[in-house]
Amino acid sequence: MTIVDIETQGLTDEVFATLFTEAHTAHSFTEQPVSDETAEAIYELLKMAPTEMNTQPLRVTWVRSHEARESLAEVMNEGNKAKTLEAPLTAILSMDTNWHHHLGTLAPWAEERMGHFEENPLVRETMARNNSFIQVGYFIMAARALGLSAGPMSGFNHEALDARFHGDSGQHALVVVNLGYPHEGSFRPRSGRLSTETATRTL
Ligand SMILES: Cc1cc2nc3c(=O)[nH]c(=O)nc-3n(C[C@H](O)[C@H](O)[C@H](O)COP(=O)(O)O)c2cc1C
Structure with a gap:
């Protein structure tokens, strides 16, 4: 079956299946490890996708060690504990509310606005939250493109996690x-x- 009946720049139905139509949220995995190279490739792909003013506020903490994984599982909601303990690799995706410290790299044309961002933590946090969530989506799609399945979870004690890891x-x-x-x-x-x-309309 042709999934997208329009000109697709040579992308096959298998590509659309891997990224979208057949891809699923995963709640358990095989024991096959996820290499550091694959993890790095996720970031290398997602960082190229667009964010507002090129803010790129997403930060990734890879959780590999037994110790870090146990500590993380303790702050996950009950239904998310076991799968977090058993996953080959886990990523904590966070927003950096101090993203403006990188303004010279991110948006040199906007460096004169540094003072504005410094003085307005609420503006910074809103931009950080909006754009990090966009990047969470890119993260999931990059993982799928690399042959992985992702199991995203927002069910955890956010304050406790931040106290432990941030x-x-x-x-x-x-x-x-x-x-x-x-x-x-x-x-x-x-x-x-x-x-x-x-979900859509045309005006
Ligand atoms: C931001 C986000 C947070 C989620 N939080 C949880 C969670 O805490 N626990 C859980 O079991 N699933 C969680 N999910 C999984 C969703 O329920 C799942 O992606 C959705 O139902 C689609 O499932 P499918 O990909 O199998 O069609 C989360 C998904 C996203 C994108």
Whole structure:
């Protein structure tokens, strides 16, 4: 079946299936490890996708060691504990409210606005939250493009996680993502998706 019946620049149905139509949120994984190279490739891909004013406020903490994983699992909601303990690799995705410290790299044309951002933490946090969440989406799609399945979770004690992993860095966790290679039982049945008629309109 042709998934997208329009000119697709040579992308095959398999590509659309891997990224969108057949891809699923994973709740368990095989024991196959996820290499450091693959983890790095996720970031190298996602960083190229657009953010407001090129802010790139997403920060990633890879959780690999047994010790860090146990500490993370303790602050996850009950239903998210076991799968976080068992995942081959887990990423804490956070927003950096001090993203403006990198303004010279991110947006040299806007460096004169440094004072404005410094004095307005609320503006910085709003931009950090909005754009980090966009980057969370890119993260999931990059992982899928690299053959992984992702299990994103916002069910955790945000304050406790920040106290354990972020100190006073100005970073705040948004989503924790388990990563690995799926097996037959990794996925839950697909829930409904809103139709084009329901979710879109043309004026
Ligand atoms: C930001 C975000 C937070 C989520 N939080 C949780 C969670 O805490 N626990 C959980 O089991 N699933 C969580 N999910 C998984 C969603 O329920 C799942 O992606 C959605 O139902 C689509 O499932 P599908 O990809 O299998 O179609 C989360 C997904 C996203 C994108």
